[in-house]
């Protein structure tokens with residue numbers, strides 16, 4: 001038998017499904033943008049390295065981590081500058097980790113306040129964000145493909 005509409009129908013379905021996936025991709029891409037545009041950004045309070053971080057390190061860390069006494073090869077210079085700090089991501093990331101875990105300063109040494117820990121860790125995380133995890137591993141097809149054969 002002859003179905004004159006068959007071809008057109010299939011064509012239309014194919015088109016519709018392509019369009020649908022395109023639409024989904026578009027929505028997924030655009031939604032977060034809309035979301036962030038609507039929500040009022042809370043004012044971000046920048047932590048000042050010189051005024052907040054340096055005093056915390058001087059008060060809580062430098063006694064055991066200075067150029068004459070660099071415990072575990074961890075050394076904070078006498079004069080800390082943001083520029084130098086930024087070149088030393090490893091030191092600060094490690095420090096952030098230790099402080100967050102409560103390992104540093106060692107128990108019974110000094111009195112690092114919770115607020116200081118928080119400031120320190122927040123600053124480290126903001127200044128040295130972990131390298132982004134590799135994006136979802138490349139799948140065949142380059143994304144947006146539908147399952148099932150063509």
Ligand code: HEC
Nearest residue numbers: 060061063064071072074094095098099104105106109110
């Ligand atoms: C009383 C001395 C003392 C103070 C104060 C101190 N540390 Fe330490 N730190 C040590 C010693 C000892 C080690 C090595 C042994 C260990 O990990 O416990 C160490 C190790 C470290 C390490 C390396 C950990 C690792 O395994 O990679 C980091 C990072 C560190 N300290 C950061 C800090 C920071 C940041 C502060 C201040 C918030 C601080 N320390 C305060 C004595 C101290």
